[in-house]
Amino acid sequence: MDASLAISSLIPHRCAGCRERGSPLCDVCRFAIASSPSVIVPASPAGVVTTALTFDGVARSAILGLKYRNGRAAARVLAGVLVRRLGLASVNRPPFDLVTWAPTSRRRSAERGYDQAELLARAVAAHLGVPCRRLLYRTHGDAQTGRGRDERLTGPGFRARPARIPIRVLVVDDVVTTGATLGAAGQALLDAGIAEVRLVALAATPAPRRSHAKARERPPGRLESA
Numbered sequence: 001m002d003a004s005l006a007i008s009s010l011i012p013h014r015c016a017g018c019r020e021r022g023s024p025l026c027d028v029c030r031f032a033i034a035s036s037p038s039v040i041v042p043a044s045p046a047g048v049v050t051t052a053l054t055f056d057g058v059a060r061s062a063i064l065g066l067k068y069r070n071g072r073a074a075a076r077v078l079a080g081v082l083v084r085r086l087g088l089a090s091v092n093r094p095p096f097d098l099v100t101w102a103p104t105s106r107r108r109s110a111e112r113g114y115d116q117a118e119l120l121a122r123a124v125a126a127h128l129g130v131p132c133r134r135l136l137y138r139t140h141g142d143a144q145t146g147r148g149r150d151e152r153l154t155g156p157g158f159r160a161r162p163a164r165i166p167i168r169v170l171v172v173d174d175v176v177t178t179g180a181t182l183g184a185a186g187q188a189l190l191d192a193g194i195a196e197v198r199l200v201a202l203a204a205t206p207a208p209r210r211s212h213a214k215a216r217e218r219p220p221g222r223l224e225s226a
C-alpha cells in the first residue's frame with residue numbers, strides 16, 4: 001500500500017456522487033446509479049466498448065468525483081460497479097490475464113496528479129484478482145487542448161508493448177465519447193500480438209452530447225448551474 005493511500009484512508013470520506021460525508025458512495029447515489037443505463041459504443045477498428053453507465057446525473061457526478069481527494073476510494077466503488085454490471089468476474093478462472101488502460105495525456109495527468117483511467121484500471125484489476133500493467137503509450141496528440149475536431153474523432157495514436165505469450169487483456173477507461181480512443185488502443189494491442197482484447201468503460205456520454213466531447217472537461221459546477 002502506498003503512503004498516499006494509507007493517508008487517504010484516515011480522511012473522512014465524502015460521497016463521490018453528492019459530496020455528503022460518510023461513505024465513498026452513499027446508498028442514495030448507489031441506488032441512483034443502479035438505474036443508469038449501460039451503453040455499447042462502436043470502437044472501430046477494434047470492436048466495441050461496453051460501458052456500465054450513462055455519463056449523466058449521479059453517475060456523472062460520481063465519476064467526476066474521481067478527481068476529488070478521495071479519488072481512490074471512489075475508484076474502488078466505481079470499479080465494483082463496472083465489474084458487476086458488465087459481468088466481468090468469473091467464478092472459475094479470471095476471464096482476463098491482465099488489465100491495462102489507455103493513458104490520459106501527460107498534461108491532463110500532471111494537472112490532476114494522477115491518471116484517472118489508470119486509477120480505475122488498477123481498482124478493476126484488484127476486484128478481478130489479476131495484475132494491472134501499463135501496456136500502452138501515446139504516440140502523438142499528447143496535448144488535449146487545441147486539438148481539431150478531426151483529431152478528436154480519430155483519437156490519439158497508441159503503441160503497445162509487444163506480447164511474448166498469448167494473453168487476454170481488458171482495457172479500462174473512465175468515460176468514452178466516440179469510442180475512437182479505445183478503438184485505437186485496442187488495435188495497437190492486437191497489432192502488438194495480444195491474443196484477445198476487451199474494451200470497457202465506466203460510462204458513455206449521452207448520445208446527444210457525443211458531438212460535444214469537450215463538455216466533460218469542464219469543472220462539474222459550471223455545467224450543473226447552466
Ligand SMILES: [Zn+2]
Nearest residue numbers: 015018026029
Ligand atoms: Zn451520495
